[in-house]
Amino acid sequence: MNAQPTTTKAETSASGPGPQTGQGGLQAGLKNRHLSMIAIAGVIGAGLFVGSGSGIAAAGPGILLSYALVGMLVVFVMRMLGEMAAADPASGSFSAYADRALGRWAGFSIGWLYWFFWVVVLAVEATAGASILAGWIPAVPQWAWALIVMVVLTGTNLISVGSFGEFEFWFAGIKVVAIAAFIVLGGLAVFGLLPGDADSASVGNLTSHGGFLPHGPGGILTGVLLVVFSFMGSEIVTLAAGESPNPRRAVTKATNSVIWRVAVFYLGSIFVVLCLVPWNSDALIKKGSYVAALDAVGIPHAGQIMNVIVLTAVLSCLNSGLYTASRMAFSLGQRGDAPRAFARTNHRGVPQAAILMSVLFGFVAVFFNYKWPETVFAFLVNSSGAVALFVWLVICFTQLRMRGIVLREAPDKLVVRMWLFPYLTWATIGMISFVLVYMLTDPDAREQLVLSLLVAALVVGISLVRDRIAKGRNEDAPTRP
Template sequence: MNKQENTNADGTKRSLSNRHVQMIALGGTIGTGLFLGASTSITKTGPSIILVYMIIGIFFFLMMRGIGEMLYQDPSQHTFIAFITRYLGQRTGYFAGWTYWIGLICVGMAEITAIASYVQFWFPHLPAWLIQISFLVILTSVNLIAVRIFGEAEFWFAMIKIIAILSMIATGIMMLLTHFKTPTGQVSLGNITTHLSLFPNGINSFISAFPMVFFAFLGMEFIGITTAETKNPRHVLPKAINEVIYRILIFYIGALLVIMLIYPWQSLSAKQSPFVQVFSLVGLRAAAAIINFVVLTSAASSLNSMIYSSGRHFYQLASESHGRFMSHFKGISTHGVPAQGILISATLILLAPVISALPYVSNAFSLITSASSDLYLIVYSLTIIAHYRYRQSADFMPDGFLMPAYKVFDPMLIVFFIVIYISLFFDSSNWLPATMGILWCVIFGFFSSRERSTVPTVPVANDKLL
């Protein structure tokens, strides 16, 4: 493939190889929610947490099949938000685009705040703001140089996470086969099956585990965002998405099973990473430092992806806008990246150290981040409605990467997202962010409906409402 064929019409470059995309897909599936949050979710529901991960994993896989089908039909799109605009109208796309972009910025701010705390594990006297600015400058530069450099960075970030999980699984299997004894008893299947109960801490704890696990999966959709800058996207994309289900089984279900084989789930400490607890048992004194390094790379990976994704989303917003201000962000740099979109996104993420330094703001910052994460549910729902309308449109590609039984699974997905949102109200710590999410939809939704920088979308042939 020559240089011209590697360049899109808008100037962006198809520099990501199959190796990059597969590892970005793996990295997007595995987040700090597993490394740090698994203990909390296990202590909530015990072994039934496996069922929660399996249910949510299946629905995420179905959502990715829907997104993948649309991107397969038109791999030139930088974000799946473009399909919301195309099939649900400019103003709905405007609402979804800004909502998703703001969510990315808030998550990026949370990640950069977490990075500072991880680095301070080794350098407690180093100012948090200096750490945050340093990491942001480095990762923004990585994104500005070339998409291939971003892909290479994500490849190695993902590799570190994968090695850590596979090492823990191998350690657990070794402990099981050698009948290893821990201070809490022998490593065995009995640690899972003894007094097995679906609701060991009550049905409310079981239900409240769903949003916790759901948000651990956020970021999986980044696989699709790389499509426009991937070599041979119609070859790479189906493989990357189809393998999502295996990644969930190995890296989430496998890791959780091993953790509970080693520890009776009632003995796990919710305040410490389960990985630290497992490696400490086999005498690895540096377990805490090693896992701190892993979660640091995981947070850096997430921040790197947030910068990449938010830059592309802002570029998409600019491309779809007819406002004078947004016209400044429609350009692609000589390196083939939307530099202005990346820079404005990174600048807003840079507000994190400023906000964190303000008195009494930590809870508000956490609240805003939680509320923005809740809004992903709204955007995901709109994406699935867009997929349904795509299947009813003249654009539909019958020989493409088809989502199976879309007339059944698309409505099921929307109901699932609604149920997850309702489940937020079963946990007192989530009801306020969930309420803020609803208020955002009402207020910004009204503003979006009156936004004049958008124009009516040309009706899609054969459109039918869901």
């Protein structure tokens, strides 16, 4: 029998006048402005700032089509997730829905895989942030900076969900303002309204260096593999909505705004980069795409400015990653798929044990990164690399089943609907499956996919064994007269 998602007190009182707390419930401490900023900046990771250069080098200006294709996938997946989350806000989001629609094995497996993904991200981002801080203050060793960053953000998550929301509001706000300013300044430079090298700032850069697709159509697919993982995190708002005063309204608003967020922040900023700097410029790799673009505009100290922005993006990712991992652990604990201690909250409505366990594994991963970066840590990173695509697939299959469940049980809650259901859902499944198969053609991506599949098979196997053992116990239990 499939486990039913447990409703927290915060969720049942979603329309109440203020935050609610309870022994077993989260606190509705996230304000509307917190969720709005989390929704706006949830898709903006440090990878956009530091990793887009390699994508541009691989696909040329055609990288815009790569971002557009992946962005379209994200829009469709978020629409499906928004449909389910608006109908039934839950702390475990897609994991809780998979539990109900596909079976307990599915909720268990995708929940733990998602948790694993984010605790590895904690280590990656902590190391990235520490390298920037160590460059500014070299007297403090890099490992110490990683420790300091992790401890500070753990503290913000332990204090209250409101403190997490406040930190994320300002971190995300800086990212949004930075990209908006970049697009405006870059746009002015492209049209000759700012001083700079007139030859390097032109829309003509999109076609004048080997054409729009200098590596052929295959470059678009290669670019997809390089940019797809920078979109991970857009689903965080559906987990956070359960700790807001009005979860349904928050999810609906976030789902409806995802199209312009992808269009402006990804396509808009990459378009400006390609117009300011030729795609085959060495500066895109050596300096990073955004630093090279700022240099072309003539902004002094562009490298240091971008380091500040990247550090902000890293801290934002760390903050939201710890929050996301802990809430997924909380949901797993509620459903009996993790230790029950994970589902307990303190008097501030914070799942303390879930947070501490998540950050503990994050610390262990940081240690592996410093001790065995090329072996153990490389395995952790690669074995979690394709989890984003697995999550999106599970969301698609879950929505196929959940639509019927919601229509049967509470049709009035279907306030967000996936377009052209079920055809667009199946088309999205096909696109994600194609990307997974195409990963086998790239050596680096192939290793990520194979290791991720092995870890996924292990987790699914554990889930099936647990279910079989539990079923056997129930059958052996004596029946009371």
